[in-house]
Amino acid sequence: HKSCRLHATTDPKTAVRDSDISFVCVGTPSLRSGKLDLSHIEKVAGEIGSALREKKSHHVVVLRSTVLPGTTESLVIPILESASGRRAGSDFTVCYNPEFMREGSAVADFFQPPYTILGAPTPEHLAPVRELYKDLPGTVFETTITAAEMAKYVSNAFHAVKVGFANEVGTLCKYLGVDTQTVTRIFTSDNKLNISSAYLSPGFAFGGSCLPKDLRALAYKAKELDLSLPLLESILPSNTEHIERTVEVVLQSNKRKISVLGLSFKAGTDDLRESPQVQLIKRLLGEGCQLRIWDKDVSLGRLAGSNRHYIEEVIPHIGSLLSTDLKEVVRSGDIVIIGTKSVAKTELAKLLKSGQMVVDLVNLDPSQRPESPATYEGICW
Structure with a gap:
């Protein structure tokens, strides 16, 4: 503004003609x-496209509006190409750059973003936008257009979850006579587990002796207090639904010989209490599947107390399904379900055979996924 480079106009053609980038x-x-009303985007894309028809120099169009994955490529680009008579990528460039600016603090948020996300078909297409943002602080993520579109939705959805979670927990604290502010201050001070990337990685359902029972206890107490806490009450059903998705993957394959690697709820422990793998095995047995199970941390002879009682109650004949021979277990199945990270990539790759299907529940790092003739399927990736 001070250098007289800021101008306002109501004419789209003038705006495009006198600039290099359109946001x-x-x-x-x-x-x-x-459903989203995309009429404003359609109108603007058409106007920019018409202006591009008369512009000789290369132009960059950057969409910042929040749109569902695929919108830029399936709606915006076709409109721009149709209105301009030109081709995206060669005649003009289209990128997606979601904004993270809040009402009331937009200017401050622009200059101090949590991060900057740039989506484009290739890194080369991002060069002008990268140059524009070079002086802003924070990490810059360069990715595909669809990933950038989805990242904005994930951020907003999680913000909403956090608000709802905090409100429900605060309500419960109030009715229990607990100081909400103190609990919140303690909870948010933990940036290793509570407020971090911990647990925020797609994988299998949660389980164990803590999370499920604690959620049930909160829900039960809320009912005693005649409180409706739908967010907290929906977590366990969502967890169960995730297990059911794995069951569906297996059943839709029409394969019934299943090898399961991992039985405990967490690698490095033999705790089977409310292990999602145990629940998965129970469901597959109920569907008539033949199972063999391997877990290097689980030995029936060493199980004791509530841990032993739990598995004997849920799967009474678990002993006949367990084996300490990894090779025998892997080779016995048409589907190999990986439910633990304690199995070595190199070891597993040697055992897999052609025609097998690998179902990964633990989101193995791509570098750790076995290279084999088996078909790979991630449960939610």
């Missing part, structure tokens, strides 16, 4: 059905 920042409100 599209129009609203995407909800229709009554919940």
